[in-house]
Amino acid sequence: MKLNINKSLSSRIVFYVLIFCILLFIISLSVIYTNSKRQLEAMTYKNAEALANNTVLKAEQILGPITKIANNYKWILESSDLPSDSIYSITRKIIENNPEILGTAIAFEPFYYKEQGRYFSPYSFREKGAIKTIQLGNSDYEYFVMDWYQIPVAIQKPYWTEPYFDTGGGNALMTTYSIPFYKTTNGSKKIAGIITIDLALDWFTDIVSSVKILETGYASVISKNGTFITHPKKEWIMNESIFSVASELNNPELREIGREMQKGKTDFVSSTLRGIERKMYFTPLPSSGWTMAVIFPKSEMYSPLRKITLTLIIIIGIGLFLLTFIISKIISKQLSPLSHFANSAHEISEGNFDAELPDIQTKDEMKDLHDSFAMMQRDLKKYIDNLKSTTSAKEKIESELRIAREIQMGMIPKIFPPFPNLHEIDLYAMMEPAKEVGGDLYDFFLIDEKHLCFAIGDVSGKGVPASLFMAITRTLLRTIAPKQHSPREIVKALNQSLSQSNESSMFVTFFLGIIDVETGHLRYANAGHNPPAIIHAGSEVELFETSKDIPIGLFENYDYNESDRYLAKDDRIFLYTDGITEAENWDQELYSEQRLLNTLSTLKTLVPIEIVMSVAKDVVLHVNDNLQSDDLTMMCIIYSGK
Amino acid sequence: MLKPMKRILIFSFIFFLLASESFGGQLPKITFTPHWLPQAQFAGYYVAEKMGFYDEEGIDVNIVHPSASTNAIEQLKSGQSDIISLFLITAIAAKQQGIDLVNIAQISQNSALMFVAKKDKHINKLSDLNNKKVGVWESGFGEVGEEIARSNNLSIEWVPILSSVNMFLIDGIDAMTVMLFNEYDQIINSGLNEDELNIFSFADYGYNIPEDGLYCQTKILMSKQDELQKFVKATLRGWEYAKNHKTETLDIVLDMMKKEHIATNRSHQAWMLDKVLELIEPGSKNVKKGELSEPDFYKTQSILIGNKYIDKKIDFNHFYKPVKNN
Numbered sequence: 001m002k003l004n005i006n007k008s009l010s011s012r013i014v015f016y017v018l019i020f021c022i023l024l025f026i027i028s029l030s031v032i033y034t035n036s037k038r039q040l041e042a043m044t045y046k047n048a049e050a051l052a053n054n055t056v057l058k059a060e061q062i063l064g065p066i067t068k069i070a071n072n073y074k075w076i077l078e079s080s081d082l083p084s085d086s087i088y089s090i091t092r093k094i095i096e097n098n099p100e101i102l103g104t105a106i107a108f109e110p111f112y113y114k115e116q117g118r119y120f121s122p123y124s125f126r127e128k129g130a131i132k133t134i135q136l137g138n139s140d141y142e143y144f145v146m147d148w149y150q151i152p153v154a155i156q157k158p159y160w161t162e163p164y165f166d167t168g169g170g171n172a173l174m175t176t177y178s179i180p181f182y183k184t185t186n187g188s189k190k191i192a193g194i195i196t197i198d199l200a201l202d203w204f205t206d207i208v209s210s211v212k213i214l215e216t217g218y219a220s221v222i223s224k225n226g227t228f229i230t231h232p233k234k235e236w237i238m239n240e241s242i243f244s245v246a247s248e249l250n251n252p253e254l255r256e257i258g259r260e261m262q263k264g265k266t267d268f269v270s271s272t273l274r275g276i277e278r279k280m281y282f283t284p285l286p287s288s289g290w291t292m293a294v295i296f297p298k299s300e301m302y303s304p305l306r307k308i309t310l311t312l313i314i315i316i317g318i319g320l321f322l323l324t325f326i327i328s329k330i331i332s333k334q335l336s337p338l339s340h341f342a343n344s345a346h347e348i349s350e351g352n353f354d355a356e357l358p359d360i361q362t363k364d365e366m367k368d369l370h371d372s373f374a375m376m377q378r379d380l381k382k383y384i385d386n387l388k389s390t391t392s393a394k395e396k397i398e399s400e401l402r403i404a405r406e407i408q409m410g411m412i413p414k415i416f417p418p419f420p421n422l423h424e425i426d427l428y429a430m431m432e433p434a435k436e437v438g439g440d441l442y443d444f445f446l447i448d449e450k451h452l453c454f455a456i457g458d459v460s461g462k463g464v465p466a467s468l469f470m471a472i473t474r475t476l477l478r479t480i481a482p483k484q485h486s487p488r489e490i491v492k493a494l495n496q497s498l499s500q501s502n503e504s505s506m507f508v509t510f511f512l513g514i515i516d517v518e519t520g521h522l523r524y525a526n527a528g529h530n531p532p533a534i535i536h537a538g539s540e541v542e543l544f545e546t547s548k549d550i551p552i553g554l555f556e557n558y559d560y561n562e563s564d565r566y567l568a569k570d571d572r573i574f575l576y577t578d579g580i581t582e583a584e585n586w587d588q589e590l591y592s593e594q595r596l597l598n599t600l601s602t603l604k605t606l607v608p609i610e611i612v613m614s615v616a617k618d619v620v621l622h623v624n625d626n627l628q629s630d631d632l633t634m635m636c637i638i639y640s641g642k
Numbered sequence: 643m644l645k646p647m648k649r650i651l652i653f654s655f656i657f658f659l660l661a662s663e664s665f666g667g668q669l670p671k672i673t674f675t676p677h678w679l680p681q682a683q684f685a686g687y688y689v690a691e692k693m694g695f696y697d698e699e700g701i702d703v704n705i706v707h708p709s710a711s712t713n714a715i716e717q718l719k720s721g722q723s724d725i726i727s728l729f730l731i732t733a734i735a736a737k738q739q740g741i742d743l744v745n746i747a748q749i750s751q752n753s754a755l756m757f758v759a760k761k762d763k764h765i766n767k768l769s770d771l772n773n774k775k776v777g778v779w780e781s782g783f784g785e786v787g788e789e790i791a792r793s794n795n796l797s798i799e800w801v802p803i804l805s806s807v808n809m810f811l812i813d814g815i816d817a818m819t820v821m822l823f824n825e826y827d828q829i830i831n832s833g834l835n836e837d838e839l840n841i842f843s844f845a846d847y848g849y850n851i852p853e854d855g856l857y858c859q860t861k862i863l864m865s866k867q868d869e870l871q872k873f874v875k876a877t878l879r880g881w882e883y884a885k886n887h888k889t890e891t892l893d894i895v896l897d898m899m900k901k902e903h904i905a906t907n908r909s910h911q912a913w914m915l916d917k918v919l920e921l922i923e924p925g926s927k928n929v930k931k932g933e934l935s936e937p938d939f940y941k942t943q944s945i946l947i948g949n950k951y952i953d954k955k956i957d958f959n960h961f962y963k964p965v966k967n968n
Binding site for chain 1 (some may be wrong): 766803809811815830831833835905908909
């Protein structure tokens with residue numbers, strides 16, 4: 001299930017919708033079921049009560065008058081002294097006048113009528129449509145010990161006998177109503193005998209048997225002793241009592257119900273009989289003291305509800321199935337462009353910017369997505385096209401720059417030692433532009449056999465403009481230097497040439513020196529360049545004095561100063577551009593002149609190439625991978641003359 | 643393949659053999675009458691008959707119940723029944739009155755009789771029965787109760803009752819003589835709980851006298867000694883079977899009662915069977931099953947003499963003629 005849910009968005013949505021719907025249905029169904037159940041219970045209970053009470057009423061309509069008839073004759077017998085023979089006609093009359101009565105006896109106490117002896121009990125009864133009258137008592141029929149006689153005499157009250165099968169008259173179920181009547185002689189009231197009325201119970205059985213409730217619910221009448229007078233199980237009638245059934249089912253609860261019935265109570269009870277919980281309403285039949293009970297299985301009360309619920313569950317089940325089907329169809333249809341979009345995105349990522357997008361007809365979020373996708377496609381395409389041309393342009397520039405660098409590097413001398421035959425001088429220089437091409441320059445050449453001209457300069461700015469300016473400066477230097485013999489003049493001439501038509505107002509700090517290799521006389525001009533350092537052999541390191549002149553290229557007619565000094569044997573001149581002293585590390589700390597001097601002081605005895613390389617290494621150490629921001633240019637000359 | 647003629651001859655021979663067995667071997671007939679209507683009290687006889695125990699002994703027993711017009715003693719006197727069952731006390735009284743009968747076996751060894759009273763009548767001890775109305779069967783079995791009353795100096799108004807317990811239930815009487823196996827359970831089955839009743843079992847007052855026994859006339863004892871012995875043997879076997887197969891026994895009893903249209907129910911008959919089976923056990927009495935104890939006989943006779951039902955004594959050996967077991 002989980003796998004399926006995770007599989008796709010649509011099944012996940014369907015799953016959650018389904019869960020919600022099921023929960024909703026369960027809650028609604030439970031509420032409906034509980035309420036309906038309660039209503040059904042109340043209805044069924046009322047129905048059971050009504051059925052029982054109606055049946056009791058119907059029964060009483062017949063049983064009630066019987067007691068009245070008996071009472072009427074009791075009054076007649078008590079109010080007058082009737083001759084014994086006339087009793088026969090009374091019993092006969094009772095039968096004649098009351099078609100519902102099967103038989104009646106007026107049974108007297110022994111020797112009530114002396115002439116009739118011990119037994120006198122005129123009895124009229126119906127037989128095959130005729131009315132017969134006999135005298136019931138004799139030595140074989142000691143009616144004094146019969147329940148119908150003995151009990152009302154003993155309790156001095158009317159008595160309904162326990163129903164019995166009339167073995168003489170077709171095995172019909174019968175009951176006998178007996179009431180005692182009295183004779184008052186000399187003020188004392190004494191029992192004279194018993195009037196009985198025999199009543200068939202077939203009508204009663206019919207009434208009760210016709211009562212039906214729910215599917216298998218029924219009514220039953222139970223005698224005073226608990227015996228079943230009517231019951232759907234014929235074999236129970238007059239055989240089983242509620243107590244014998246309770247005993248056989250080992251159900252003390254049922255026995256207790258039976259005892260409540262005997263007390264004449266009305267109640268609604270439930271008891272589990274043979275594994276089925278049954279509801280029972282019982283109420284007494286007032287005249288006879290019997291009990292009318294309406295019994296039905298509890299579960300049947302809910303059977304219509306169960307049917308409806310089952311139908312509902314089936315309908316809901318089908319509904320949920322259809323809902324799932326339809327929702328998943330709708331959602332899949334609605335979301336199907338998404339996978340198409342995903343495919344398109346995949347294609348786009350692989351470079352196919354013309355990948356086809358799903359066709360969206362709706363004007364919803366999907367349409368927005370489509371438009372965004374389409375826009376992205378267009379922009380990407382444009383961007384990539386742009387990028388392509390930019391890249392190619394950049395590549396072109398880069399290649400041009402590479403060539404420019406080669407040209408620039410080709411312009412500065414790079415053969416060391418430059419003058420192998422000139423023993424007084426050794427020299428080493430290096431230039432490392434910050435970009436492809438740089439604005440620094442150095443140069444050295446012999447003006448004549450005994451004069452070495454050397455120069456170092458730094459063009460304002462960096463990159464291509466600076467490099468072009470550097471190239472111009474260097475070319476001019478080479479052109480000018482052989483014509484002029486003084487550094488001041490060379491610098492002045494350079495300044496003049498550069499200043500003319502210097503539209504971009506670029507300038508160069510420039511240091512130029514000429515060494516007389518025989519005498520060690522050094523003349524120099526410094527146009528705003530960093531003062532070079534001089535390492536005196538066996539002594540300290542010092543800087544040249546700071547220039548008071550402006551860089552070249554600014555004012556055409558500026559007059560530059562010239563200075564001079566003599567070099568001792570093994571003096572080393574170290575020239576550099578501000579790329580060295582202003583090299584920054586990550587903490588923006590400059591390499592500084594001081595550190596340069598300190599470094600140089602440790603290099604006093606080394607040859608130029610070693611000094612340049614050592615300083616370069618120290619600068620790299622200082623910078624520590626920080627970006628090189630300026631061109632690095634150094635030149636070191638050792639004078640070994642005299 | 644046999645030839646047709648030969649086949650006919652063989653079948654005829656087989657038929658002849660079967661026919662001669664059923665006609666020629668006709669079993670001697672014995673008619674037995676229990677002293678009351680069909681119920682589990684007589685389960686052993688019904689089982690013996692139904693299970694073919696009598697047939698196996700080689701006797702053809704016909705069980706005839708008493709009816710409204712005749713009782714067991716009448717059946718015996720008239721010769722319509724060879725064997726009848728009777729209460730010991732009834733039999734002694736009958737013999738005293740000159741009826742020719744002898745006890746050939748004593749089935750029940752114990753007394754099931756008791757007085758029962760509702761607790762709300764406050765009859766908590768035997769003496770509380772003094773001046774009370776006590777029901778007793780009109781048809782008999784009142785002798786022991788009367789003897790208990792006499793020996794305890796109780797003045798009791800005996801109320802004859804036909805057969806139901808309704809007089810007791812409706813408080814027409816204060817107490818009633820009942821059989822443990824029958825009326826007592828009827829009372830329980832009419833809704834009274836055992837804890838609402840006080841019972842006075844006769845056995846607890848020294849009157850644990852035997853009840854159901856088998857009787858025949860002296861001439862039958864002479865002429866049908868062998869059949870009687872077989873009847874007793876098969877009957878005891880029937881009781882033994884009933885004891886071990888109660889469900890089956892109840893089915894037989896209920897079937898019998900249904901045929902005779904007697905109202906009852908299974909739970910009552912089950913109770914009766916249990917109690918009757920207990921009554922058959924001799925317990926601490928010095929007799930075997932089916933035998934009559936001599937002291938019990940004299941004790942029973944003394945009750946009758948005490949109540950002046952009889953005036954002369956019968957000798958045990960004249961009364962008890964057990965059929966010999968071979």
